[in-house]
Amino acid sequence: MDSLRQEKIHKFEEFVDRRLKPDLVRAIAERDKVFDQQKIFSDLRKNIENLEKNSVTNLRTLVNLGSEVYMQAEVPDTQRIFVDVGLGFHVEFTWSEALKFISLREEKLERQIEEYTRLIASIKAQIKLVCEGIRELLQIPEEKTVEGRVF
Amino acid sequence: MGKPEVKGTVTSLSSVFPPEEMQKAAKMVEGKLSEKQNEMNQLKEFIADNTSLINLVQKLPDELHHDIMVPFGKAAFFPGRLIHTNEFLVLLGESYYADRTAKQTVEILKRRGKSLMSKVDALKAEMQDLKAEASFFDSTASEVADDLVEIREYEEDNSTERVSQSGPVELESPSVAEADNKVSASEDDEYARLMSRLEELEKEELAAEDEDANANATETETDSDEDELTEAAFHRKKVEGYSSLDHNQRYLVSQPRKQLQQSKGKDPMNEEMSTTYNHQDLTNQLACTGLTAEPVTKGEISRGRIVHQDTKMLNPPVNASVPSEKTSLKQIIHDSSRNEKPVQTPKSEFDSSKAFTGSIIEHTENLEKKLPEQKTTSSQSSDSKPSKPVSRFKMQRK
Numbered sequence: 001m002d003s004l005r006q007e008k009i010h011k012f013e014e015f016v017d018r019r020l021k022p023d024l025v026r027a028i029a030e031r032d033k034v035f036d037q038q039k040i041f042s043d044l045r046k047n048i049e050n051l052e053k054n055s056v057t058n059l060r061t062l063v064n065l066g067s068e069v070y071m072q073a074e075v076p077d078t079q080r081i082f083v084d085v086g087l088g089f090h091v092e093f094t095w096s097e098a099l100k101f102i103s104l105r106e107e108k109l110e111r112q113i114e115e116y117t118r119l120i121a122s123i124k125a126q127i128k129l130v131c132e133g134i135r136e137l138l139q140i141p142e143e144k145t146v147e148g149r150v151f
Numbered sequence: 152m153g154k155p156e157v158k159g160t161v162t163s164l165s166s167v168f169p170p171e172e173m174q175k176a177a178k179m180v181e182g183k184l185s186e187k188q189n190e191m192n193q194l195k196e197f198i199a200d201n202t203s204l205i206n207l208v209q210k211l212p213d214e215l216h217h218d219i220m221v222p223f224g225k226a227a228f229f230p231g232r233l234i235h236t237n238e239f240l241v242l243l244g245e246s247y248y249a250d251r252t253a254k255q256t257v258e259i260l261k262r263r264g265k266s267l268m269s270k271v272d273a274l275k276a277e278m279q280d281l282k283a284e285a286s287f288f289d290s291t292a293s294e295v296a297d298d299l300v301e302i303r304e305y306e307e308d309n310s311t312e313r314v315s316q317s318g319p320v321e322l323e324s325p326s327v328a329e330a331d332n333k334v335s336a337s338e339d340d341e342y343a344r345l346m347s348r349l350e351e352l353e354k355e356e357l358a359a360e361d362e363d364a365n366a367n368a369t370e371t372e373t374d375s376d377e378d379e380l381t382e383a384a385f386h387r388k389k390v391e392g393y394s395s396l397d398h399n400q401r402y403l404v405s406q407p408r409k410q411l412q413q414s415k416g417k418d419p420m421n422e423e424m425s426t427t428y429n430h431q432d433l434t435n436q437l438a439c440t441g442l443t444a445e446p447v448t449k450g451e452i453s454r455g456r457i458v459h460q461d462t463k464m465l466n467p468p469v470n471a472s473v474p475s476e477k478t479s480l481k482q483i484i485h486d487s488s489r490n491e492k493p494v495q496t497p498k499s500e501f502d503s504s505k506a507f508t509g510s511i512i513e514h515t516e517n518l519e520k521k522l523p524e525q526k527t528t529s530s531q532s533s534d535s536k537p538s539k540p541v542s543r544f545k546m547q548r549k
């Protein structure tokens with residue numbers, strides 16, 4: 001009797017450790033990626049708004065050539081901006097168009113984040129369920145075998 | 152001359168290196184090895200980037216301006232131009248930057264490349280060490296899987312000069328399995344070595360007997376050794392020179408003093424153990440480590456042999472000790488009463504004072520005949536012999 005229970009408990013534990021926990025880790029990683037994307041676009045949006053506010057036309061920057069070796073670069077016309085729209089494409093935008101696109105992009109990212117959050121929550125709930133089952137299995141036999149056990 | 156008693160230990164490799172731990176260790180080493188491999192790959196990437204950057208830096212000053220797409224964050228670009236193509240801002244670390252020309256930047260980058268290469272070399276050395284560890288673990292694991300057994304033998308020459316002289320003869324004609332032959336062969340060599348020392352030891356032994364006996368009263372080494380030694384203290388010394396079982400010898404020396412105390416009960420056990428060990432040791436010495444299974448499996452046979460050997464060894468030097476040993480052996484083998492031992496041991500003491508009979512007859516039966524004192528015991532043992540398989544060997548010896 002007890003050995004069977006032990007086996008079951010062992011199986012449940014293994015299931016949790018091998019399936020559920022790695023799933024949880026993966027889901028969290030994916031969600032973090034989307035978070036990063038979201039941050040990038042929000043930064044871009046802020047910068048463009050800044051440029052618009054200050055009516056900046058010329059721009060001098062330092063370009064990273066690799067291994068933190070910089071070189072000066074000049075942007076004569078800041079009206080045109082190329083934004084990454086995915087799949088390796090960059091589209092030429094004006095500022096206002098760029099801002100619109102960015103806001104659309106941000107919405108899409110938010111929806112993705114929400115989906116991932118739901119997935120993570122469900123995995124966590126499953127883990128808890130299995131743990132509760134194990135606890136039940138452990139408690140019941142304990143009650144029988146251990147006299148005077150008080151919950 | 153009596154065969155030098157061989158004592159030793161048999162340890163299975165699996166006990167020294169448990170297979171599970173071996174596997175764990177092997178896995179750990181593998182993990183470390185893969186880590187190092189990853190680091191190595193990363194370093195190689197850095198080196199490749201560095202060289203390509205050197206090329207770029209050397210090419211850029213060729214033009215005044217370069218039209219490029221200037222990144223703006225991670226997801227946007229501005230069309231623009233590279234200006235001041237000979238000025239480079241290089242990060243030196245810790246938020247320190249340096250404005251350098253192309254040439255100077257190239258020098259900086261080359262120095263960086265050198266340090267990277269030295270790191271790669273260090274990593275390679277570490278990886279080689281790990282690989283050596285891994286191969287060691289693999290080989291040991293395979294050995295453990297083969298159930299190899301590590302056998303260590305210590306030879307103790309308990310026989311006196313006469314014993315040693317007769318020993319080779321006796322040893323050379325074992326009627327038992329190969330082990331005997333091997334044992335005798337090795338013993339012959341050893342005897343030859345110790346012959347010169349035997350005389351010296353004899354003298355020393357006699358003097359030291361008294362001292363050692365008192366000092367080593369508590370030792371309870373193999374009874375067989377003990378018995379042998381009782382008669383010939385010098386033999387023990389020879390054995391000392393022979394093997395590392397000095398303590399055994401002393402034990403034997405002290406035996407006569409405390410035979411009664413020690414012999415009771417313990418002797419048969421010790422004898423049995425010592426005999427088996429002796430046998431094993433002998434075979435090991437001769438055959439080398441290859442004979443992993445033989446000593447263990449030939450326990451029965453070895454016992455018989457040992458009896459013979461022991462008897463051989465015992466015969467020449469010590470009449471009294473031999474019978475006592477034999478009887479003790481017999482006791483072990485035959486599970487006969489252990490009265491003989493206590494009876495014999497005192498007799499052996501008494502006999503030790505006497506000169507050796509010089510008879511090389513190894514058979515316990517022969518010895519028994521020789522020693523009138525042990526007649527009763529020997530007769531008992533002899534009677535017990537035929538009833539047991541061991542006696543068969545003894546018969547052959549005769």
